[in-house]
């Protein structure tokens with residue numbers, strides 16, 4: 001594993017939604033419900049069924065994970081102070097340039113070191129995105145899914161394994177050639193059912209393999225955060241162009257003040273809420289409003305949810321506040 005200044009890199013995302021919890025005897029139970037809460041529903045009376053809520057702070061050590069943990073004012077202020085401190089000492093502009101110019105190369109190095117050992121398979125896909133599982137069902141009919149920024153294929157391969165639909169085809173791309181090599185060399189890679197290729201999501205052209213308005217689902221899992229904010233509009237344009245009218249974007253990414261953001265030391269901030277990790281890869285931390293403003297320009301926002309989780313390491317007496325955002329954006333027409 002690459003040694004990093006900010007050690008939280010992707011271990012944090014592999015735990016998204018799969019962290020499970022444990023029963024009174026400490027036996028690990030597989031989590032089989034979603035903790036996301038749509039920001040448009042407000043906070044009152046929106047308890048998600050099956051979630052584990054921390055009512056008394058003293059109970060925090062009783063379980064490995066708690067859902068929908070609200071922050072008090074003090075905690076919010078402390079997070080703001082940390083980010084203000086990071087912002088008071090950003091990375092000098094002349095140093096930043098190489099992280100933007102060589103973004104794909106830094107991810108290449110990441111996959112050269114980690115191959116497919118870093119991310120866990122996204123076994124929670126079915127909980128958060130049942131639309132994906134529906135497409136794998138025997139009689140689902142012709143379906144085309146495109147996973148963008150697929151990395152080592154941790155979403156692609158669980159879907160291929162699950163698939164019973166003879167008419168499902170999955171495209172997967174990444175701008176890191178090493179990531180695509182890892183995918184193609186996986187023993188479960190089947191060119192009759194999927195196609196992995198190199199493509200940069202910020203390009204002005206859509207991939208040669210994908211016809212305009214041809215896709216049913218586009219999957220973006222912890223990918224937008226790796227993209228420079230000035231390229232986000234191009235991303236939205238590209239995704240819009242490739243989806244069919246009625247097609248859906250499935251989005252999950254880092255939320256503002258997630259533990260991974262607050263851990264950054266000074267000198268790592270590129271611009272507001274955008275950082276470079278110790279291994280040279282970049283990461284942004286979104287708010288729900290930013291998601292709404294960005295995707296709402298061309299899509300109907302069907303879900304814009306926050307997944308706040310307190311992960312507890314009882315052995316090391318650590319409390320880790322995770323914040324992930326999750327969205328579903330529908331293309332309704334062909335503008």
Ligand SMILES: C[S@@+](CC[C@H](N)C(=O)[O-])C[C@H]1O[C@@H](n2cnc3c(N)ncnc32)[C@H](O)[C@@H]1O
Nearest residue numbers: 107119149150151174175176200201221222226
């Ligand atoms: C944090 S990883 C997530 C990988 C995968 N989606 C997962 O959840 O396991 C971000 C991925 O996005 C890819 N990526 C970053 N910028 C990209 C771009 N402009 N075009 C395509 N892929 C990109 C990186 O190479 C990396 O594989």
